[in-house]
Amino acid sequence: MGKEKNPRRVGENEAFAKVKMLRTSPQKLNLVAALIRGKKVDKAIADLTFSKKRISQDVLKCLQSAIANAENNHGLDVDELVVSEAFCGKNLVMKRGRPRARGRFGKIMKPFSELTIKVKQVGETA
Template structure:
């Protein structure tokens, strides 16, 4: 008497990886996610490796995780993978402060974000 297997959240030719609690604003993370949308995974990894953005290293790790999920869990061919979706969401915000002039309080917000990457196997046309 075991529980039923959970249904897949993505299609049969897709795999997904999610990265939470990234210490950057969603706006900055979305700029890096936009670099890889729709590209083949080899090109996307090369772009992220040589990007000057600080968060691009974490995005590259998430993409590598999605590729590993596709290969090991879903038996997809790595050479035919394309970044189908890369989207960003908000997470928690740490509120900090700093004393300002005349007894006021300067509010400092430190946002966190989360990233979801889906890779899809696309057969090349002859």
């Protein structure tokens, strides 16, 4: 009398990885996520490796985690993987401040983001 297994949240030929608390704004993170959407994972890794954006290294780690999940947990072929989805969302915002003239207080917002990358196995087209 054990608990039943949780149903899969993704399809049989998919795997995903999620990163929370990335210290950048969702707008900046979405620029990097848009670079890899719809690409084969080899090309996406190359694009992220040579990107000049600071956050691209964290996106690369998330992509490699999704690839490892697909290979080890779901038994998918790494050579046939494509980034099917890459999206980001808002997380918490640290609020800091700076004293300004005439006793006022200037707000400094330090946003955090979260990133989800989903990879999908597609058949050979050649």
